[in-house]
Amino acid sequence: MNEADVIAALRALATHPAARGLRDDAAVIDVPLGRRLVATHDVLVEGVHYTPACPAGDVAWKLVATNLSDLAAMGATPLGMLLGLTLAREAVWTADFIAGLGRVAALWDCPLLGGDTVSGPAVLGLTALGAAAAPLSRMGARVGDELWLSGTVGDAGLGLRMALGEMAVEGVLLKRYRRPVPRLGLGAALAGVASAAMDVSDGLLIDAARLGEASGVGVAIELDAVPLSDAVRALLPAGEAGVLAAAASGDDYELLFTAAPAAAGAVRAAGAAGKVAVTRIGRVLAGAGLRLRGADGPVALPARLGFEHGRGCNAG
Amino acid sequence: MNEADVIAALRALATHPAARGLRDDAAVIDVPLGRRLVATHDVLVEGVHYTPACPAGDVAWKLVATNLSDLAAMGATPLGMLLGLTLAREAVWTADFIAGLGRVAALWDCPLLGGDTVSGPAVLGLTALGAAAAPLSRMGARVGDELWLSGTVGDAGLGLRMALGEMAVEGVLLKRYRRPVPRLGLGAALAGVASAAMDVSDGLLIDAARLGEASGVGVAIELDAVPLSDAVRALLPAGEAGVLAAAASGDDYELLFTAAPAAAGAVRAAGAAGKVAVTRIGRVLAGAGLRLRGADGPVALPARLGFEHGRGCNAG
Numbered sequence: 001m002n003e004a005d006v007i008a009a010l011r012a013l014a015t016h017p018a019a020r021g022l023r024d025d026a027a028v029i030d031v032p033l034g035r036r037l038v039a040t041h042d043v044l045v046e047g048v049h050y051t052p053a054c055p056a057g058d059v060a061w062k063l064v065a066t067n068l069s070d071l072a073a074m075g076a077t078p079l080g081m082l083l084g085l086t087l088a089r090e091a092v093w094t095a096d097f098i099a100g101l102g103r104v105a106a107l108w109d110c111p112l113l114g115g116d117t118v119s120g121p122a123v124l125g126l127t128a129l130g131a132a133a134a135p136l137s138r139m140g141a142r143v144g145d146e147l148w149l150s151g152t153v154g155d156a157g158l159g160l161r162m163a164l165g166e167m168a169v170e171g172v173l174l175k176r177y178r179r180p181v182p183r184l185g186l187g188a189a190l191a192g193v194a195s196a197a198m199d200v201s202d203g204l205l206i207d208a209a210r211l212g213e214a215s216g217v218g219v220a221i222e223l224d225a226v227p228l229s230d231a232v233r234a235l236l237p238a239g240e241a242g243v244l245a246a247a248a249s250g251d252d253y254e255l256l257f258t259a260a261p262a263a264a265g266a267v268r269a270a271g272a273a274g275k276v277a278v279t280r281i282g283r284v285l286a287g288a289g290l291r292l293r294g295a296d297g298p299v300a301l302p303a304r305l306g307f308e309h310g311r312g313c314n315a316g
Numbered sequence: 317m318n319e320a321d322v323i324a325a326l327r328a329l330a331t332h333p334a335a336r337g338l339r340d341d342a343a344v345i346d347v348p349l350g351r352r353l354v355a356t357h358d359v360l361v362e363g364v365h366y367t368p369a370c371p372a373g374d375v376a377w378k379l380v381a382t383n384l385s386d387l388a389a390m391g392a393t394p395l396g397m398l399l400g401l402t403l404a405r406e407a408v409w410t411a412d413f414i415a416g417l418g419r420v421a422a423l424w425d426c427p428l429l430g431g432d433t434v435s436g437p438a439v440l441g442l443t444a445l446g447a448a449a450a451p452l453s454r455m456g457a458r459v460g461d462e463l464w465l466s467g468t469v470g471d472a473g474l475g476l477r478m479a480l481g482e483m484a485v486e487g488v489l490l491k492r493y494r495r496p497v498p499r500l501g502l503g504a505a506l507a508g509v510a511s512a513a514m515d516v517s518d519g520l521l522i523d524a525a526r527l528g529e530a531s532g533v534g535v536a537i538e539l540d541a542v543p544l545s546d547a548v549r550a551l552l553p554a555g556e557a558g559v560l561a562a563a564a565s566g567d568d569y570e571l572l573f574t575a576a577p578a579a580a581g582a583v584r585a586a587g588a589a590g591k592v593a594v595t596r597i598g599r600v601l602a603g604a605g606l607r608l609r610g611a612d613g614p615v616a617l618p619a620r621l622g623f624e625h626g627r628g629c630n631a632g
Contacts, residue, residue, distance in 0.1 A: 020453065023530050025389040025514055026356035026444075028451045031347045039429065040342035041398035041443055045436030073341040082357035084400065084441040113355065116441075120361030125400040125432075125441035127357055135344045137336065198341055214339050 001091035006117055009098045010083070016111035018080060027113035029079055035131035038076035042067050046088070046122035051163070056093045057100030058178040059124070064104045065180045066201070067128035069253040072187035073199040074137070076130030078108055083115035084125030108184060134191050136257070141196040141215035145258040147282035148194075148267055150183050150274070153204045154232040154242075157249020173231055180253035186274025190257060193266045197257035203306020204247040207256055208282075209290040215258075218285035221247070223294045227279045240294045250307045258284055317407035322433055325411065326399070329418045332427035334396060343429035345395055351447035354392035358383050362404070362438035367479070372409045373416030374494040375440070380420045381496045382517070383444035385569040388503035389515040390453070392446030394424055399431035400441030424500060450507050452573070457512035457531035461574040463598035464510075464583055466499050466590070469520045470548040470558075473565020489547055496569035502590025506573060509582045513573035519622020520563040523572055524598075525606040531574075534601035537563070539610045541597045556610045566623045574600055 001009075007022070014022045018029045031037050044063050046052055064081065071078055083101070087094065105112055110128065159177025162169045183199075190197060196215055200207045204226065212219035223243045228236070236242035259267050264280070271278035285291070292299040317325070323338070330338045334345045347353050360379050362368055380397065387394055399417070403410065421428055426444065475493025478485045499515075506513060512531055516523045520542065528535035539559045544552070552558035575583050580596070587594035601607070608615040 020455070024453050024455065025386040026354045026392070026446075026451075028390070028448075029353040029355060031353050037345040037347050037353060037445070038342045039345060039398060039443070039445065041400055041431045041441070043400040043402070043432045043434045043436070043441065045402065045434055048434060048436050070341040074344070076342070082355060082443055084357055084359040084439075086359070086361065086439065115357045116359045118359045118361055118364060120359070120364050120439055121437040123402065123436055123439035123441075125357070125359065125439075127355070127398055127443040129353075129355065130342075132344075135342075137340050139336070139340065 001094050003087060003117065006087060006094060009095065010112065013102045013105065013112045016080060016113060019111065019113045022114060029113065029129065031131050035133050036135055038071055038074045038130040038132055038135055039127065040067055040070040041125065041127040044124045056096035060097050060100030061104050061179045063124050063126050064101065064110065065182050065253065067126050068108055068110060068182035068184060069180065069199040071128055071130040072183045073197050073255060074132055074135045075187045075191040076132040076135060077188055078110035079129045079131055080111045080113035081129065082113055082127040085115065085117050086120040086123055087117065088120060088122035132191060136190060136194055136197040138196050138198040138211050138214045141211060141217050141258040141284045143217055143284055143286045145195050145284040146261055146264065146280050147219060147221065147284060148257050148259060148278050149227065149254055149281050150186055150271065150276045150278050151254040152227045152229040152232065153200065153252045153254060154236065154246025154249055155229050156180060156251035157246065158232060158235055160251060170231060177251055180251060182253060183255045183274055183276055186255055186270055186276050189270035189273040193263050193270055194257040194259050197255055200252050200254045200256050202250045204256065205290060206306030209305060211256060212288065212290060218287040218289050218291065219282060220285055220291040220293060221282040223292055223299060225279060225281045227277065240299060244302050248302055248304055248306050317410045319403060319433065322403060322410060325414045326428065329421065329428045332396060332429060335427065335429045338430060345429065345445065347447050351449050352451055354387055354390045354446040354448055354451055355443065356383055356386040357441060357443040360440045372412035376413050376416030377420050377495045379440050379442050380417065380426065381498050381569065383442050384424055384426060384498035384500060385496065385515040387444055387446040388499045389513050389571060390448055390451045391503045391507040391513065392448040392451060393504055394426035395445045395447055396427045396429035397445065398429055398443040401431065401433050402436040402439055403433065404436060404438035448507060452506060452510055452513040454512050454514040454527050454530045457527060457533050457574040457600045459533055459600055459602045461511050461600040462577055462580065462596050463535060463537065463600060464573050464575060464594050465543065465570055465597050466502055466587065466592045466594050467570040468543045468545040468548065469516065469568045469570060470552065470562025470565055471545050472496060472567035473562065474548060474551055476567060486547060493567055496567060498569060499571045499590055499592055502571055502586055502592050505586035505589040509579050509586055510573040510575050513571055516568050516570045516572050518566045520572065521606060522622030525621060527572060528604065528606060534603040534605050534607065535598060536601055536607040536609060537598040539608055539615060541595060543593065543595045556615060560618050564618055564620055564622050
């Protein structure tokens with residue numbers, strides 16, 4: 001696949017009028033009236049964020065999904081994306097990547113609108129653009145709010161260990177790591193319901209601490225309430241040790257959000273609209289910092305709450 | 317400069333409310349009422365688009381300027397930018413890069429709104445967002461229109477040879493290569509005046525051919541009319557050979573545009589508003605392809621019209 005082939009393949013995807021056939025100097029996008037533009041840009045580096053052996057379709061999926069997860073956390077609906085693609089890999093890989101990008105763009109109605117193709121090492125950049133009437137923020141949690149989580153945590157962390165060859169592969173968990181699902185429906189439905197929201201990419205504990213810090217409040221999590229999948233329960237230690245391990249692992253891309261107690265019914269309705277379970281896992285306190293509570297009272301924070309920014313360990 | 321320092325330095329730049337202090341999942345941008353969003357993403361690779369020896373401030377300048385030049389070509393006013401930054405270089409370089417980014421963002425009123433910082437090889441991505449009431453396109457040239465060019469061409473091509481050590485350095489030309497000026501004022505003033513526009517990044521001849529192809533018309537250039545700076549005239553061969561060399565070199569980031577003959581006065585006014593000379597260099601013809609005309613009649617196209625997409629030769 002030479003560069004002309006790559007551009008032809010990308011143009012075949014870029015059928016949305018805003019893309020202008022990838023033939024103009026930039027894309028022209030109409031943000032719907034009354035909506036604000038929400039924009040995020042994530043970078044994936046081969047050998048850092050995925051291994052060279054990772055299937056190209058999975059890399060495309062993750063590149064798009066991680067960006068759309070940020071849009072979901074803002075309650076935004078996708079408008080489209082711009083791709084920064086280096087031609088670093090063999091032709092089959094690149095063709096598979098572009099085909100995968102097309103599938104995931106169609107799946108989430110997020111058309112390819114523009115970008116750049118250059119020679120260079122394997123670094124992928126994606127800008128996702130979305131729109132929301134009243135974007136959510138991680139800065140709005142109020143004392144007395146309840147803390148909610150979508151789906152389950154710990155799945156992708158075990159999937160990462162499987163991708164690294166540290167554990168026997170179980171398909172459903174490996175898929176949770178390689179093909180995370182951005183909670184776009186839930187995020188959009190939480191507008192006007194949640195007081196704060198973010199996506200859980202680096203681990204529930206560290207991200208909950210960040211949400212509290214951004215909002216200037218404290219956050220308490222009930223460990224017994226943290227939802228784990230059956231597959232995770234079967235592989236992690238029983239009890240609090242297993243929950244702590246799951247809550248300190250990353251890449252689940254679930255939504256963590258807060259809402260007033262009176263909004264609990266609306267939160268459940270948003271979960272139904274977004275076709276994902278929502279679980280109340282704690283509450284917002286005065287003060288600062290993260291507190292954990294188990295069946296027998298307070299539980300000390302583990303030494304590691306999750307992945308710090310820029311983690312090099314997120315390979316797979 | 318460790319990663320925490322890098323993020324602190326970027327946050328210090330991101331004072332625009334839309335950036336949300338780089339603490340939220342995405343930026344939230346208000347596109348002014350009645351304007352359409354214009355979005356572009358360019359990637360610079362060390363060793364491909366700039367040499368490791370290139371000053372970090374110049375790399376930051378070029379990264380922003382090349383993107384803003386695309387906005388200028390659409391007649392858009394900058395709203396802000398998202399940065400994809402790999403931490404590949406030594407601390408001093410990164411600090412200089414971020415300082416340079418801040419200067420150029422302030423210069424063109426294009427605030428840093430978001431992005432991603434990761435470990436990895438030296439690949440820089442930038443998404444520029446802008447707004448325009450009626451974005452220009454390279455697809456609107458009509459038979460009978462006149463072809464116009466801002467500024468001069470050939471300067472940056474000689475600057476590139478200086479950067480590569482192939483010629484004795486002359487400061488003004490090296491600067492034209494390393495610090496191109498996006499023609500934002502001219503682009504904005506051309507809205508409603510120009511029928512088509514694009515920026516000249518790969519060479520006047522190849523880009524003029526692309527404008528004609530995108531608009532489905534032929535383009536004729538009068539070589540005698542192509543504006544060259546005194547510095548370029550002094551270094552290139554006299555006559556048509558020199559003009560052809562200048563017109564086949566890249567990186568000038570001038571605007572190439574078309575307008576109806578009756579709009580010539582408005583074009584000159586737009587040039588005055590944009591504080592850059594505008595020169596009529598040819599016209600739009602029925603048919604297809606690029607034709608050149610010299611003092612003695614038709615001139616054959618040179619074998620090389622400019623840089624093809626994805627050029628690896630654009631180092632410096």
